[in-house]
Amino acid sequence: MLKDRIVLLISFIILTIACSSNENEEEVLNEKGTIVSSTDKPYFIGNDPTPVGKKWEKSEDKSDEFNTDTFDASKWHNDPASDGFGWYGRPPALFDPQNVTVNDGNLNITTLKYNTPKNVNSRSWTHGGAIVRSKETVKVGQFFECRMKANKTVMSSTFWLSFKQNCNTGPFKKLELDVQECVGRVHDGTAAWAKDFDNIYHSNTWRHNRPCDTAFDVSKQAPAKKVLTEKNNSRYFVYGCWWKSPKEILFYLDGEFTYSITNPPADFDLEGHLTMAIETYDWNPIDENNIFETASYDELTTKYDWIRTWSLVNE
Numbered sequence: 350m351l352k353d354r355i356v357l358l359i360s361f362i363i364l365t366i367a368c369s370s371n372e373n374e375e376e377v378l379n380e381k382g383t384i385v386s387s388t389d390k391p392y393f394i395g396n397d398p399t400p401v402g403k404k405w406e407k408s409e410d411k412s413d414e415f416n417t418d419t420f421d422a423s424k425w426h427n428d429p430a431s432d433g434f435g436w437y438g439r440p441p442a443l444f445d446p447q448n449v450t451v452n453d454g455n456l457n458i459t460t461l462k463y464n465t466p467k468n469v470n471s472r473s474w475t476h477g478g479a480i481v482r483s484k485e486t487v488k489v490g491q492f493f494e495c496r497m498k499a500n501k502t503v504m505s506s507t508f509w510l511s512f513k514q515n516c517n518t519g520p521f522k523k524l525e526l527d528v529q530e531c532v533g534r535v536h537d538g539t540a541a542w543a544k545d546f547d548n549i550y551h552s553n554t555w556r557h558n559r560p561c562d563t564a565f566d567v568s569k570q571a572p573a574k575k576v577l578t579e580k581n582n583s584r585y586f587v588y589g590c591w592w593k594s595p596k597e598i599l600f601y602l603d604g605e606f607t608y609s610i611t612n613p614p615a616d617f618d619l620e621g622h623l624t625m626a627i628e629t630y631d632w633n634p635i636d637e638n639n640i641f642e643t644a645s646y647d648e649l650t651t652k653y654d655w656i657r658t659w660s661l662v663n664e
Contacts (some may be wrong), residue, residue, distance in 0.1 A: 510621030569614030
């Protein structure tokens with residue numbers, strides 16, 4: 350009897366190790382053991398929108414499982430001085446590459462208050478966040494998604510597309526496609542319209558005002574949102590976007606279709622860079638009760654378990 354139990358126990362251990370080491374496994378489990386993603390197509394629950402005769406193929410140069418302890422500089426920028434945009438952050442928080450790490454299966458972007466303000470790009474910065482952008486671009490027709498857990502501070506946690514613009518060489522319109530933009534904490538000083546930004550799925554399409562874009566003299570936007578019953582920092586969520594056409598953009602939350610934007614302020618027909626920016630806002634300012642000096646590393650950090658980009662191809 351004892352021998353039989355030992356054999357069963359050894360068999361179970363061997364099976365467990367084999368399953369956990371299978372690099373080609375199709376499902377990934379979250380902390381509660383619930384399936385949260387598939388590695389051979391975008392994460393869909395319920396209705397699968399994949400067109401008949403098509404299948405999804407992962408674009409590896411715009412995807413990352415973050416399963417090493419090294420930031421992959423062949424895929425990502427983390428320094429605003431060299432990413433082609435030159436945006437160092439919204440004061441008082443600097444986009445600081447030192448706040449970007451890869452470990453424990455995550456891309457980590459940490460927030461902090463500097464002991465001594467940093468002087469960068471002719472400004473003084475009291476706090477730090479960071480921005481990470483893909484080196485390759487995403488285009489119309491592709492699906493891109495991430496599994497993200499927000500930090501618990503007043504700063505943001507985001508997943509979006511940034512588009513280059515140049516008044517001399519073009520393109521002349523300045524676009525922005527936000528898949529998710531939220532914060533970890535709101536307070537009495539938060540703008541009234543943003544009181545639910547710590548428990549929200551918030552997407553947007555922007556055409557920003559630029560001197561050489563003569564079609565508009567003010568910035569235009571077409572947003573969509575869903576207020577959640579959970580805080581964005583309470584767990585990992587899967588945020589997905591199918592950029593189906595220049596005028597139709599579909600958004601998914603934890604694999605389920607949530608809403609679409611079909612009236613963007615411009616045709617979204619340019620190519621954009623995947624962007625993860627952790628920044629400060631004047632509409633959710635740093636208040637006296639902030640947690641930068643008392644919170645744990647986990648509370649101060651936005652974590653990306655993975656980022657994946659997909660293209661439709663013929664079966």
